[in-house]
Amino acid sequence: MDVDLTAWLGLALRWFHLMLGIMWIGASFYFVWLDLALRPPKAKEDKAAGVSGEVWAVHGGGFYHKKKYLVAPEGMPEDLHWFKWEAYLTFISGFLLLCLLYYFNADQYLIDPAKMPLKPLQATLLGLAFIGGGWVFYDALCKSPLGDNVKVFSAIWAAALVFSAWALCEMFTGRGAFIHVGAMIGTAMTANVFAVIIPNQKKVVKALLSGEKPEAKYGKIAKQRSMHNNYMTLPVLLIMISNHYPMLYSGDYNWLILSGLGLSSWPFRHFFNLKDKGITDYRYVSVGVAGYIFVMLAASGLFVTERPVGAKQTVTPAEVRQIVRTHCSSCHSDTPVNSTVSAAPGGVMFDTMDEIKKYAPRIIERAVKTDSMPLDNETHMTDEERKKLGAGLNTLETSK
Incomplete structure (x- = not known):
């Protein structure tokens, strides 16, 4: 019996990565919706207990009453669920898949000798440098004074990703470059959970168990990173499916196509976030659709130079x-x-x-x-x- 272990392992990792990603994104989107849908509590006892918002929902035949505390409840509940392993395992499975497909087969999937004659180890280290460097830059930007200015922060981080897309496309194959941009964003998202959100939540829990009042700043910082993850999700999903569309990664301007589509996803995400607050503004949908159509037309007519079919030649x-x-x-x-x-x-x-x-x-x-x-x-x-x-x-x- 001849079993192609590489193919079966690749299938398992892809499937596992997809399943875990759905779990993580689903939980993330739900809690962003929950935060934005909260309304001031009506019961006096809730206000006195520090409840900052509540929301009623119905799903699957049951009614749910959710409450959020401004900082934390007075006492620690016996059964507290942590949302973290979905993120960790999504990252681990994705990294293993990256190694299996692009690092162990660098000559075929990652290295383009016409762009840069790299050896497999060199290409691997270069890819890892971009992934790790992306997190270091992003984290430093968040912690700087610019991190509190949403517009300035977003512009700088977006510019850094566009630059990375260009640089990677100049060094690697189109597919290899795209997947590394996705890995940069995905690593930043996972590190947000591992290095910021969960540690800050643990500090709050520790303070409660010690009978101390937790500092509100920990929740504020965690919320900031959580919202960043919310907006970075759609570009990552785009990159996950981009391998099925050679028109995205095969041209000389592939980095511009990726950047344009990634940026066009922001208005869609913002539209739904506003809608969760009770604000419906279709201008954001219009901007997103217009951005997508512009990239489509530009990629088809301006960025992709089609080679003549050569109908005048005689070929047997x-x-x-x-x-x-x-x-x-x-x-x-x-x-x-x-x-x-x-x-x-x-x-x-x-x-x-x-x-x-x-x-x-x-x-x-x-x-x-x-x-x-x-x-x-x-x-x-x-x-x-x-x-x-x-x-x-x-x-x-x-x-x-």
Whole structure:
């Protein structure tokens, strides 16, 4: 029995990472909603006990009455639930997945010799430096006086991420660069929980158990980091699915496309946060939609230069098949020889001319008009070969 352990391990890590991420994001979004939906307590005893807000909700056939204390209750409850392991395990599974796919297979997925001729260890250390450096910069910015100015802080952090996206795209493959921007943001989010939010909550609990009055600043700082996480979530989700869309990461301006889409997610998140407060302002939705459409049009017409298909050339079916066999069939075959592929991606195979004809439009889009295939051009397909392939496929298309 031949078991592809790498593929099965990758599946397990992806699945685990996705499940944990949903748990973490779900809890995070819920508590942000809860905070924003709170209304002043009506009962005098609640006000006297330090309750700052309450909200009623119905779900799954039951009614819930939530209360939030301005600092903490007078006594510590016997059963107190902590929300932390969802974040920790999401980070751990994501980091293991990063190592498995991009660091252990750096030559294929991370390194682009045309950009920077790195060795696997060099590329790995460079990637880790960006991930760790991102947290150090972000944390220092939060603790500085600028951290209290939401607009200035947001502008500086966004600029730092845009710069990082550009720098990483100049050094790594498009996919490798994107995933490292996501890892930078995800690491900052997890470190917020591990190094700031949970420690501050523990200080409050310790003070209560000691009979002391907790300082309100700990809750304020934790709330700040929690809101940062709330706004950083959507760009991370975008990066998680970006590998499925070569038009995002395969062009020369991939860093601008990523930055534009990431920034366009902010108005959507802000719209829902305001709505949770009882404020409905569709201008934010309009800005988000306009931003998305602008990036789409810019990426399609300005940032992506499509290569001519080369219809004027005369290319025989045999020549087409040879180019496909050289640059595509190592993965897209009934018997792939690429060590990182156990089955043809998406079930797409080019073993026969009929199969090549069937997928001709997709081949033209991915390997002729753009450079998204072969993946990171690992077979070193030349522009001349792409034009030749396009001409041959165009002939096959018109002869159907």
